[in-house]
Amino acid sequence: MGLNRGVSIVGAGMTRFHNRIHMDKTGRELFVEAALEAADAVDHGFRFRDAGALFVGNFTSEVFEGQGHIAAVIADWLGINPIPAYRIEDACASSGAALNLGAMSIASGMTDIVVVGGVEKMSRLNTDQVTDALALAADSSYETSVGFTFPSIYAAMASAYFKKYNTDWEQLAAVTIKNHRNCVLNPKAQFQLDIMATAQRMGEKSGRIFKNEMEFLKSDLNPIISSPLRLFDCCPVSDGAAAIILAADDVAGRYTDTPVKIMGMGQASDTIALHSRPDFTTLRAAVKAAEDAYKMSGFTPKNIQVADVHDCFTIAEIVATEDLGFFPKGQGGKSAEEGRTALNGELPINPDGGLKAKGHPVGATGVAMAYEMFKQLRGQAGKHQVQGAEVGLVHNVGAAGASVAVQVFRRG
Amino acid sequence: MSEFTTKSFNGFIAQGKLMGNRCKKCEALHIPPRQICSKCGSQQLEWYEFRGDGALAAVTVNRTPSSGFKGRCPYSVGIIRLVEGPSISGLMAFDEPEKFKVGTRVSFTVVKDGEKSILAFKII
Ligand SMILES: [Zn+2]
Numbered sequence A: 001m002g003l004n005r006g007v008s009i010v011g012a013g014m015t016r017f018h019n020r021i022h023m024d025k026t027g028r029e030l031f032v033e034a035a036l037e038a039a040d041a042v043d044h045g046f047r048f049r050d051a052g053a054l055f056v057g058n059f060t061s062e063v064f065e066g067q068g069h070i071a072a073v074i075a076d077w078l079g080i081n082p083i084p085a086y087r088i089e090d091a092c093a094s095s096g097a098a099l100n101l102g103a104m105s106i107a108s109g110m111t112d113i114v115v116v117g118g119v120e121k122m123s124r125l126n127t128d129q130v131t132d133a134l135a136l137a138a139d140s141s142y143e144t145s146v147g148f149t150f151p152s153i154y155a156a157m158a159s160a161y162f163k164k165y166n167t168d169w170e171q172l173a174a175v176t177i178k179n180h181r182n183c184v185l186n187p188k189a190q191f192q193l194d195i196m197a198t199a200q201r202m203g204e205k206s207g208r209i210f211k212n213e214m215e216f217l218k219s220d221l222n223p224i225i226s227s228p229l230r231l232f233d234c235c236p237v238s239d240g241a242a243a244i245i246l247a248a249d250d251v252a253g254r255y256t257d258t259p260v261k262i263m264g265m266g267q268a269s270d271t272i273a274l275h276s277r278p279d280f281t282t283l284r285a286a287v288k289a290a291e292d293a294y295k296m297s298g299f300t301p302k303n304i305q306v307a308d309v310h311d312c313f314t315i316a317e318i319v320a321t322e323d324l325g326f327f328p329k330g331q332g333g334k335s336a337e338e339g340r341t342a343l344n345g346e347l348p349i350n351p352d353g354g355l356k357a358k359g360h361p362v363g364a365t366g367v368a369m370a371y372e373m374f375k376q377l378r379g380q381a382g383k384h385q386v387q388g389a390e391v392g393l394v395h396n397v398g399a400a401g402a403s404v405a406v407q408v409f410r411r412g
Numbered sequence B: 001m002s003e004f005t006t007k008s009f010n011g012f013i014a015q016g017k018l019m020g021n022r023c024k025k026c027e028a029l030h031i032p033p034r035q036i037c038s039k040c041g042s043q044q045l046e047w048y049e050f051r052g053d054g055a056l057a058a059v060t061v062n063r064t065p066s067s068g069f070k071g072r073c074p075y076s077v078g079i080i081r082l083v084e085g086p087s088i089s090g091l092m093a094f095d096e097p098e099k100f101k102v103g104t105r106v107s108f109t110v111v112k113d114g115e116k117s118i119l120a121f122k123i124i
Helices: A027-040 A061-065 A070-078 A094-107 A127-135 A150-165 A169-183 A195-205 A213-217 A284-297 A314-323 A332-337 A354-358 A362-377 B006-014 B067-072
Strands: A007-014 A053-057 A085-088 A113-121 A224-226 A239-248 A260-269 A306-308 A391-398 A403-411 B019-023 B045-049 B053-062 B075-082 B087-092 B105-113 B116-123
Touching (some): A027 A061, A027 A113, A027 A239, A053 A070, A053 A094, A070 A113, A094 A362, A094 A391, A113 A362, A127 A150, A127 B067, A150 A169, A150 A224, A150 A314, A150 B053, A150 B075, A169 A195, A169 A213, A169 A314, A195 A213, A224 B053, A260 A284, A284 A391, A284 A403, A314 A332, A362 A391, B006 B019, B006 B116, B087 B105
Parallel strands (some): A053 A085, A053 A113, A306 A391, B087 B116
Antiparallel strands (some): A007 A260, A260 A403, A391 A403, B019 B045, B053 B075, B075 B087, B105 B116
């Protein structure tokens, strides 16, 4: 299976992800900012009215900001009525799914150009309310009803992983340290401090000095959220939006000489409850979505030179790098510890800081990953550029893997 | 017999019964009960009572609960691989939360929370 017509990204933009600076803005306003930046990034110019459809990934603007019908709201604010405007909801994979559907709409021949984006404005709620809102993405009848939350489901996954592979939390900490090193190099990231600088800043407040990153990460300043996951194993609450402009390959030349081509895509579902799966140490939907994306692209895991994977929790990045075929099962954590996934490693994972340090406005994340690939594969990623990268992959997960979207991109 | 719904399942929990269903075509067991067999697609299903014992396959001590579980914090919650094969999520009860580990043998119990009956497990 493949697209009957090639599709490329010709422009990409995103707001900075942050928990405070967007406090006074609504989701629609953040989306418009991201879309304007995407239009500006189109080399030969782009007007929103060139688009034939709009696809918006959003998890729950109803709960987070009391606004439903968000795709129509955004079409209106972009000034592009009348247009087919679709809102896509697959929890945290909402905009990865929107990207797939946007590409399919071009491949179908219905339109030549679409705007695809995602947005989540989470900071209006307090942490407890956000915990409740995110738990809506799990099985409310059979998981949250017995006390599971979103972090505790991934924590349970980690417990099974540790048992199966005889590993421990220190491997998770390697992911935290690596992603925080990367975020310092990305001005769009929510966090701008690596773990050592974070330890110094937080230590100063309580008159303590930490010798190294591990000493800080094992301290009470990094409290347990749901064992074994500590605060710095979890992505933060973020506001933000991201947008890309997709064009059919046969018209992309009007917009840019260096498009980033979608080589392959995949999407798969799995049981909503983690307990219904035979193995808690892999996401079957990720394995299937990746298999389909690789097959369509003609590439294998060995061809991937840079990847953004869905590290909503550190354990998720380790499992992702195994599910995507980058490392053998049980070796994902060791690979992170050995620096193989660092910015200067053999396969840089989450050079932008990942969800952990860049931030995770849930509905925006999938397209923000595509934004990162647009920059990386065109050599425009600035200080976190992976030198010479031409083929990249993104992996966007809904909740605990009940929805997964994967895309493989290549410099056009 | 009652329909295969969340309401029926919870009604049985309140009576101290851990009920799922069994596919008459392929004999697959399901918990909670489903309307369509996820293995073979059959709608020929019958109620099946699980023994209620098994071992923890995944577990965590949660310190940042959702609003409905605030009063219990910290508490242990996990996934139990039942002796019959399928797994189910439950609240770990009647012991220190840290005592529940992957591999710990547990059995079905019910924790009352006002009007609600929470599906729970205790150490055997
Ligand atoms: Zn069956």
